[in-house]
Amino acid sequence: xxxxxxxxxxxxxxxxxxxxxxxxxxxxxxxxxxxxxxxxxxxxxxxxxxxxxxxxxxxxxxxxxxxxxxxxxxxxxxxxxxxxxxxxxxxxxxxxxxxxxxxxxxxxxxxxxxxxxxxxxxxxxxxxxxxxxxxxxxxxxxxxxxxxxxxxxxxxxxxxxxxxxxxxxxxxxxxxxxxxxxxxxxxxxxxxxxxxxxxxxxxxxxxxxxxxxxxxxxxxxxxxxxxxxxxxxxxxxxxxxxxxxxxxxxxxxxxxxxxxxxxxxxxxxxxxxxxxxxxxxxxxxxxxxxxxxxxxxxxxxxxxxxxxxxxxxxxxxxxxxxxxxxxxxxxxxxxxxxxxxxxxxxxxxxxxxxxxxxxxxxxxxxxxxxxxxxxxxxxxx
Amino acid sequence: xxxxxxxxxxxxxxxxxxxxxxxxxxxxxxxxxxxxxxxxxxxxxxxxxxxxxxxxxxxxxxxxxxxxxxxxxxxxxxxxxxxxxxxxxxxxxxxxxxxxxxxxxxxxxxxxxxxxxxxxxxxxxxxxxxxxxxxxxxxxxxxxxxxxxxxxxxxxxxxxxxxxxxxxxxxxxxxxxxxxxxxxxxxxxxxxxxxxxxxxxxxxxxxxxxxxxxxxxxxxxxxxxxxxxxxxxxxxxxxxxxxxxxxxxxxxxxxxxxxxxxxxxxxxxxxxxxxxxxxxxxx
Ligand SMILES: Nc1ncnc2c1ncn2[C@@H]1O[C@H](COP(=O)(O)OP(=O)(O)OP(=O)(O)O)[C@@H](O)[C@H]1O
Ligand SMILES: [Mg+2]
Numbered sequence: 294x295x296x297x298x299x300x301x302x303x304x305x306x307x308x309x310x311x312x313x314x315x316x317x318x319x320x321x322x323x324x325x326x327x328x329x330x331x332x333x334x335x336x337x338x339x340x341x342x343x344x345x346x347x348x349x350x351x352x353x354x355x356x357x358x359x360x361x362x363x364x365x366x367x368x369x370x371x372x373x374x375x376x377x378x379x380x381x382x383x384x385x386x387x388x389x390x391x392x393x394x395x396x397x398x399x400x401x402x403x404x405x406x407x408x409x410x411x412x413x414x415x416x417x418x419x420x421x422x423x424x425x426x427x428x429x430x431x432x433x434x435x436x437x438x439x440x441x442x443x444x445x446x447x448x449x450x451x452x453x454x455x456x457x458x459x460x461x462x463x464x465x466x467x468x469x470x471x472x473x474x475x476x477x478x479x480x481x482x483x484x485x486x487x488x489x490x491x492x493x494x495x496x497x498x499x500x501x502x503x504x505x506x507x508x509x510x511x512x513x514x515x516x517x518x519x520x521x522x523x524x525x526x527x528x529x530x531x532x533x534x535x536x537x538x539x540x541x542x543x544x545x546x547x548x549x550x551x552x553x554x555x556x557x558x559x560x561x562x563x564x565x566x567x568x569x570x571x572x573x574x575x576x577x578x579x580x581x582x583x584x585x586x587x588x589x590x591x592x593x594x595x596x597x598x599x600x601x602x603x604x605x606x607x608x609x610x611x612x613x614x615x616x617x618x619x620x621x622x623x624x625x626x627x628x629x630x631x632x633x634x635x636x637x638x639x640x641x642x643x644x645x646x647x648x649x650x651x652x653x654x655x656x657x658x659x660x661x662x663x664x665x666x667x668x669x670x671x672x673x674x
Numbered sequence: 675x676x677x678x679x680x681x682x683x684x685x686x687x688x689x690x691x692x693x694x695x696x697x698x699x700x701x702x703x704x705x706x707x708x709x710x711x712x713x714x715x716x717x718x719x720x721x722x723x724x725x726x727x728x729x730x731x732x733x734x735x736x737x738x739x740x741x742x743x744x745x746x747x748x749x750x751x752x753x754x755x756x757x758x759x760x761x762x763x764x765x766x767x768x769x770x771x772x773x774x775x776x777x778x779x780x781x782x783x784x785x786x787x788x789x790x791x792x793x794x795x796x797x798x799x800x801x802x803x804x805x806x807x808x809x810x811x812x813x814x815x816x817x818x819x820x821x822x823x824x825x826x827x828x829x830x831x832x833x834x835x836x837x838x839x840x841x842x843x844x845x846x847x848x849x850x851x852x853x854x855x856x857x858x859x860x861x862x863x864x865x866x867x868x869x870x871x872x873x874x875x876x877x878x879x880x881x882x883x884x885x886x887x888x889x890x891x892x893x894x895x896x897x898x899x900x901x902x903x904x905x906x907x908x909x910x911x912x913x914x915x916x917x918x919x920x921x922x923x924x925x926x927x928x929x930x931x932x933x934x935x936x937x938x939x940x941x942x943x944x945x946x947x948x949x950x951x952x953x954x955x956x957x
Contacts, residue, residue, distance in 0.1 A: 368853055388856045401854035405872050414868075415858035462858070 313380040314341030315470050315502040316348075316365055316393075321374030323360050334360040336526035337374070342470070342504060344379075347496055349505045351513040352523035353549065358506045361523070362472050365504065366395045379469060389418075394463035395472040398479070400455050402447035408434070408458050409443035415466040433465040436495060453484045460495065470502040477512070489516055510550050514538060522546050539596065540670045547594040547672060554600075554640045556614075556669075557592045560585050567610075567666050575635050576614040579666035591671045597641040599668040602630060602654055607663035614662045616640065618654045630654065632662060706925035716922060724926040732910050732927065736934070739907040742821075743890030746828040747836075750885050751878060753829065754836035758877075759870075761837075762844035773841070776834050788827055788898045795823060795899070819901030827895035832888060836881040843877025844870070879946060887935055907931055 323335040335357040342348045350358045363369040364376055367388035376384050383391055394415070403411050412433060416426045434440050437457040447455055456476060463471055476492070477485045493516055496503050507513050513520050514534040521531045522545075530542035541547035544555060558570030558578055568583040568591070580593045595612075607613045619639070620631035630642040640662060654660050706724055710716035729736070761772045779787055794801055795817045805811045817823050847870055855865035893908030900906075907927065914924035 366857060368857075388853070389859045389861055395854070395857045397850050397854060399848065399850055401848060401850040403851060403855070403869060414855070414860075418859035418864060462854075466858070 314377075315344040315346070315379060316342040316504065317375075317377040317380075318361070318365070319375040319377065321361070321364060321371045321376065323357070323364060323369060324372040333526055335364070335371075338523075338526075338528055339374075340521055340528060340531055342502060344469075344502055345500055347493070347503045347505065347516060347518045349507060349513040349517040349520045350523055351507055351510060351520050351549075353508060356523045357526045358508070358523055359474055362395070362474055362504065362506050365470075366393060366472055367391045392469045393472055394466055394468040394470075395474065396459050396463050396476045398475045400447070400459040400479075402455055402458055402462070404447055406446075407443060408439060408445050408447070408450070411447065411458055412462045412465050414462065419466070429465055430461075433461045436464075436498060437461045452480055453488060456480065456488060457491075460492075464495070464499060464501065467499075468501065470504060472504045472506075474506045475508070476505075477507075485512075492516065514550070522549065524549070539668075541594055541672055543672055544592065544594075552597050552641050553594045554597065555592055555594055555672075556638065556640070557590060559590045560587050562587050568671070572614060572634075572636070575616070576612070576661075578612045578614065578669055579610060580612075580669035580671050581666040583669075583671035585671060593669040593671050595664055595669050597629070598643040600640070600642045600662050600664045602632070602642050602644055603661050603663065604654070604658070606661050611663045611665060612669055614640070616660060616662060618656050618658045618660055621654070621656055628653070632660060702925045703929065705921050706929055708922045710922075712919040712921075721922070724922050725930060728923050728926045729930055732907060735905055735907045735910050736931075738905070739890050739931075740934075740938075742825055742828060742896075742906060743886050746825050746832070746889045747882055747886045749825065749829045750833055750836040751881065754833055754840055754881065755874075755878070758837050758840035758844055762841055762847075763849070773838075776837050779831075780834065784831060785894055785898075788831065788894055791823075791827055791830070792818060792898050818899060819904070821900075821904055823899040824896050824904045824906075827899045828889045828892060831892075831895065832885040835884040835888075839880035839884065840874060840877040843874040843880075847873045875946075879943075882942070883939065887939070890935060891931055 318338050318340050321335060321338045322333065325332045325334055338357075338361055350361060352358055360369060364371050367383070367386060367390075371384060374384075375382055378392060403414065406414070409430060412430045413426050416429060421429075431440075434443065437460055439454065439457055439461065442450070442454070447458065450458065456479075459476070473492075477488050480488060489512060492503075505513070505516065514537070517534055519531065519533055520537050521528045522537060523529065524545050530537055530546045532540075532542075537546060538550055541550060541553065547553040547555060556578060558572055560568045560583075561571050562569050563583075563586065566582055568580045568585055570578040570580065570591070570593075572578065578593060580591070583591060583593070585591050601607070606615075614634060616632040616634045618630055619633045620629075622629040624643075625646075627643050627645050630644065632640045632642060634640060642662060704718060705716065707718065707720045707722060708716040709719045709721045709724075757776070761769055761776075765772050793799060796802070797816045797818065798806075802811060802815065802817075806813055806815065817826075851873075852865050852869055855869045856862070860868060890906075891908050893906060893912050896904050896906040896909050897912075911924050911927045911931070914920045914927060
């Protein structure tokens, strides 16, 4: 949980969608012809990335993240739709004429050039004066902490160092936006976490718009100002991390972002915006701010850590559901319970171990689950 | 036992080389300074003049071979590079088919291929005869027995040896590296010149080794496609051995050629910076 707070802390600074977004996709579709069949990799994506924002594209493998990013960089022509950078239509502009730079997943460093030459490459192509190149490359290598390694060849460096060279090589050009395609994918967990913080620091330092592709939801939640969750070529939800986590717009988002419980029921009545869903003989669900009317069947999500487990029936205006503990997993600081409901559904509950060990339930125990109405979130589909 | 394993591994190949290469080589070194003839036998007299005489007498052919080898190699690079590039980057799923096509001529004997060229390019052959009778070419136009024919044959016969190593080098160039260059404001031309070309140089280097040496010492193309003015040093060596049966002169010529080629190749490697070439190749 703490890492999610870190991510949302930065939100205040951003999503100010100023009239001209740094990057704008307007109804972008990409079709490939593979063995005579048309494959739609991206099925119509429209989104705007604000200047200075840390924006993530999150989604499972094959959902079209890389394709979307390559259309922003100019390596793929959209089949339909428009790409705009700072309001300018760049749909037909080749990559070398676009003021965005990309950090490739494989880094794609130039193997026959030194670190210094790699970083200076873009400035040289832009015919920047030598003295200026020396100054900027030096300063950038300092930012990524590679001073003193200028003469190394890429293959003489560790994965994390290569990653930083790739970052410096892109950032030194001071692009309008930096596109990063799973830049930490090849690193081990420890280095990955260190580099996440590093990336975030560098982004703050240089103030450049970052578009970050990842399929790691934790990474997206901790680092981003906003996240576009993609599935099968479409954006399912575009929102700040906290919103994505706590108020997933679709069942897909709820399932993809962490563990989530999905419960369905029929709305009996709506009181002050709170829907009441009685469950035949084993309790009720209260869902605050559910835009629905009596008689509708809706699905709500509730995060495992929002649920309290107890042996007595809870009182007050809370959701209260009875079930039987089918599994208890000790996770160190918390326990994970799987609780079976009479209708066959299974609910996952995380309970801190810190206080009151009396609430610990055993396998086979009959228990009550409860949570606040605003923690049930009605989802679209 | 463990320490011996590497030696055991190189033993068969090593023995093969010693028996069939080093021993004859030493034997030929000895022959090259002998005097005599086939009928009365050759005697070792340490007659170094075999070398100086041979070099003096056949200087033209030596020079001509070097020029043919050089021109042929340059032409081969110019022809092979685009082919290798196309197969490596545009070949798609059919890459191996295209490579097979490149190798297809190898399924026909080297001599036969060259002879069929002679047939095609004959003064009154199936190509030139119709053109001549149609008045599109002058009646005395000919290709056979010219420098063009010999160099053409050399390039044709050794082209695959240039295509393959260049292809292998290009194939190893990560396409995302080229994209990275374009992303960093390099035009297509600049991305090729600064990234693809330098990364493929080890392949060109290997191709030059594999074509320049056999082209320079070739004798089949000059014998079949060339005339008296196109004689190469390979033809002279062949004649000395097989026709004149003057083994010492033949051997002396061979070693002179070998030395010249070695010097040439090492000079070339140095000029190109072996360190870089080998390093890049070892990637
Ligand atoms: N050049 C291509 N030709 C045909 N189909 C392609 C091509 N590139 C991508 N696709 C298809 O488009 C879809 C989206 O691919 P994309 O690479 O954008 O996914 P991704 O979200 O980046 O996945 P990953 O997380 O695995 O990198 C996939 O189904 C893929 O098979
Ligand atoms: Mg991808």
